[in-house]
Amino acid sequence: MRADLLTDVVDGLDEALAAVDGFDEALVDGLLRPQPAQAVGLAGLADAVAGSPLAGRVAEAAEKTAAGAAGEDHFVALAAARTALLGSVHDALLVRVEEAVGRPRAEAGGDTAAAGGAEHAVNLHVAARSWLCDLARAGWRGIDHELVSGAAAVVSAMLPEPGLRRLATLLDGFAAELAASCPGATLEHVPVRRWADLWSRAMLLTLPGAGSAPAVADVTGRLLPLGVDVQEHATAVQAQVHAVFEPADGGASRLVRASVSAPKPDSVVGAGLWQLLRPHLSLLAAVSEGRAMELDAMPVTAEGDLLWDDARARTGEPAEVFTTARVALPSAAASPTAPLDRHPARIAVPVLLEGYGVEEGEDGPAFLVAGERLAVDVDRVPAAGPLTPEVVAGSGACVGLLRWDAGAFVLQPLAVERTVRKKAVAVHAGAWAGGTSDKAGVRAEKAATDTVTVLRERAGRLLRK
Amino acid sequence: MGDGALSVWERSSTARVVPSARPRKLAKVPFVELADGRLQGVVSSGSDIGRVYVSSVEAGTYAFACSTNNNRPCGGARGSFCNHIRALIGEAVLQYGAERVVRYLKVDVPGEEADAHTVTGAMVSTRPAQGDSSAAAQVFSRFLRHLAYLEFEPTTAPLPEMQWFPTTRAVA
Ligand SMILES: [Zn+2]
Numbered sequence: 188m189r190a191d192l193l194t195d196v197v198d199g200l201d202e203a204l205a206a207v208d209g210f211d212e213a214l215v216d217g218l219l220r221p222q223p224a225q226a227v228g229l230a231g232l233a234d235a236v237a238g239s240p241l242a243g244r245v246a247e248a249a250e251k252t253a254a255g256a257a258g259e260d261h262f263v264a265l266a267a268a269r270t271a272l273l274g275s276v277h278d279a280l281l282v283r284v285e286e287a288v289g290r291p292r293a294e295a296g297g298d299t300a301a302a303g304g305a306e307h308a309v310n311l312h313v314a315a316r317s318w319l320c321d322l323a324r325a326g327w328r329g330i331d332h333e334l335v336s337g338a339a340a341v342v343s344a345m346l347p348e349p350g351l352r353r354l355a356t357l358l359d360g361f362a363a364e365l366a367a368s369c370p371g372a373t374l375e376h377v378p379v380r381r382w383a384d385l386w387s388r389a390m391l392l393t394l395p396g397a398g399s400a401p402a403v404a405d406v407t408g409r410l411l412p413l414g415v416d417v418q419e420h421a422t423a424v425q426a427q428v429h430a431v432f433e434p435a436d437g438g439a440s441r442l443v444r445a446s447v448s449a450p451k452p453d454s455v456v457g458a459g460l461w462q463l464l465r466p467h468l469s470l471l472a473a474v475s476e477g478r479a480m481e482l483d484a485m486p487v488t489a490e491g492d493l494l495w496d497d498a499r500a501r502t503g504e505p506a507e508v509f510t511t512a513r514v515a516l517p518s519a520a521a522s523p524t525a526p527l528d529r530h531p532a533r534i535a536v537p538v539l540l541e542g543y544g545v546e547e548g549e550d551g552p553a554f555l556v557a558g559e560r561l562a563v564d565v566d567r568v569p570a571a572g573p574l575t576p577e578v579v580a581g582s583g584a585c586v587g588l589l590r591w592d593a594g595a596f597v598l599q600p601l602a603v604e605r606t607v608r609k610k611a612v613a614v615h616a617g618a619w620a621g622g623t624s625d626k627a628g629v630r631a632e633k634a635a636t637d638t639v640t641v642l643r644e645r646a647g648r649l650l651r652k
Numbered sequence: 653m654g655d656g657a658l659s660v661w662e663r664s665s666t667a668r669v670v671p672s673a674r675p676r677k678l679a680k681v682p683f684v685e686l687a688d689g690r691l692q693g694v695v696s697s698g699s700d701i702g703r704v705y706v707s708s709v710e711a712g713t714y715a716f717a718c719s720t721n722n723n724r725p726c727g728g729a730r731g732s733f734c735n736h737i738r739a740l741i742g743e744a745v746l747q748y749g750a751e752r753v754v755r756y757l758k759v760d761v762p763g764e765e766a767d768a769h770t771v772t773g774a775m776v777s778t779r780p781a782q783g784d785s786s787a788a789a790q791v792f793s794r795f796l797r798h799l800a801y802l803e804f805e806p807t808t809a810p811l812p813e814m815q816w817f818p819t820t821r822a823v824a
Binding site: 204208212332336339343346347349352353354356357360363364366367368369376377378379380381384385388392400417418419420421422423425427444445446447448449450451452453454456457459460463464466467468488490492493494495496525527528530531532533535564565566567568569570576592593594599631634635637638639641642643645646648649650 | 672
């Protein structure tokens with residue numbers, strides 16, 4: 188990997204992010220009665236997209252908003268402008284990553300046709316958008332319990348609908364954060380970019396078809412797992428398996444992901460997350476057993492997301508992650524990112540690093556790769572697993588996801604190799620995904636089972652069926 | 653505004669705002685939350701398997717309330733915290749950590765080490781008033797909503813939005 192490219196300046200990045208920051212800071216104090224400094228931020232956003240097809244609508248939106256006269260469509264236009272800017276940041280960063288890792292990118296697949304939404308969904312989208320607009324008017328400094336609790340009814344109505352899961356899960360996590368931060372007036376620090384990210388993303392997901400990512404093909408062949416990435420907020424969890432897919436017809440291999448997610452009570456944590464997800468993605472067991480899987484006509488989206496169906500997969504031969512990373516990863520092509528998903532937070536590129544030095548910093552370990560310092564985000568390694576910061580620090584090879592946040596690239600470890608008595612031993616972040624016989628793991632599984640047992644017993648007795 | 657560049661945390665898309673709950677045993681107190689300006693939750697009755705107590709303590713004033721899910725007042729919560737409320741505080745400290753509970757309820761704990769015992773003592777010593785139990789119905793319905801999260805079908809369609817919510821080893 189050309190690590191030097193990861194620390195080089197990216198042309199235009201600072202300017203684009205400055206325009207984003209200007210808008211984000213305007214959201215802090217709210218857009219009900221904008222002050223001159225906020226008007227400057229709004230105008231800056233409009234200027235940044237002046238050369239794009241959005242120019243006219245965003246200029247009008249910035250002007251109306253600065254005058255305190257914004258309607259919902261104006262807020263949508265501002266969210267779109269911000270998303271487009273971060274989309275360009277994403278593209279520039281991804282080009283840099285591709286140069287650094289030297290892997291091909293697949294051609295764009297079929298069109299991602301937008302699916303029509305049901306009438307019911309339309310009403311819920313309208314309700315969500317109205318809440319988001321109220322938030323924008325109040326600003327992060329203006330949030331209180333009454334305003335924030337307005338999301339609960341919308342989320343409750345959306346969660347049972349699988350087609351609305353994306354927006355429901357986002358709003359649920361976002362509202363929980365806002366609730367924990369109330370009242371906004373006394374907040375010491377505001378997560379300025381984060382909340383503007385969540386707000387603009389939710390705004391765009393209220394538009395018809397925005398959250399749709401249909402399958403564009405069925406694929407048959409061998410799936411070689413690289414590792415598991417876990418994401419969670421208080422009431423949702425998702426596990427994503429990153430893998431190399433080798434088509435049975437001998438075509439070019441590609442990078443894919445398989446996902447499984449579920450809403451959850453906030454007291455289900457740690458090993459309880461694996462227990463919740465395990466029955467719906469047989470791949471998690473294959474990951475724990477160190478095996479490949481054979482896919483038969485598995486649907487895949489244009490972005491390279493497998494829409495997993497256990498009936499179309501069976502467990503295959505043993506497949507060692509570091510062998511996959513050394514042999515199959517270098518020629519596996521990545522899929523293009525869907526338009527709405529073009530955001531730096533979405534960047535998660537599988538890489539293999541070897542022969543690095545380890546430096547212990549205040550913010551955790553960092554790898555020294557060809558003289559460049561690459562921060563390692565050990566905090567992203569799931570707690571219910573054998574991969575600890577100490578194991579990462581003692582490693583000699585690492586399969587991870589290259590990510591970018593707050594102005595710098597970071598590495599999220601998925602697995603490391605270390606030498607024990609002259610033999611290479613691999614430790615995987617997702618080792619317990621399919622179950623474990625590890626002593627600490629068994630204890631964690633037992634505690635998690637007890638939690639769900641109590642909740643189910645209480646639900647059976649108290650929930651009106 | 654406009655007073656200089658944003659900090660790294662302020663410029664982070666994936667900054668952790670709310671730490672994960674710590675694992676705890678749920679048998680006695682199946683539900684606890686810091687919400688609506690209160691510490692509130694549901695405590696299982698020790699004697700009747702079909703009965704639960706809905707208990708709460710208000711931030712700042714520590715006004716307390718405890719009643720059954722059938723809206724009968726708790727006999728123990730006259731004059732001061734009953735055992736249900738004490739159990740609730742204990743489990744909140746386990747789930748969220750003492751620091752977050754202290755901050756949310758605005759408790760002044762003398763000395764430096766806050767734990768369930770000192771937090772409870774600090775609130776009791778201010779002789780808080782008994783609050784009305786009007787919030788009980790709302791707390792109970794939030795508990796039922798919480799239980800309903802076990803019933804939703806998992807999905808294998810990707811949720812790209814979860815990229816903003818990385819798991820974290822750090823807990824409350
Ligand atoms: Zn009581």
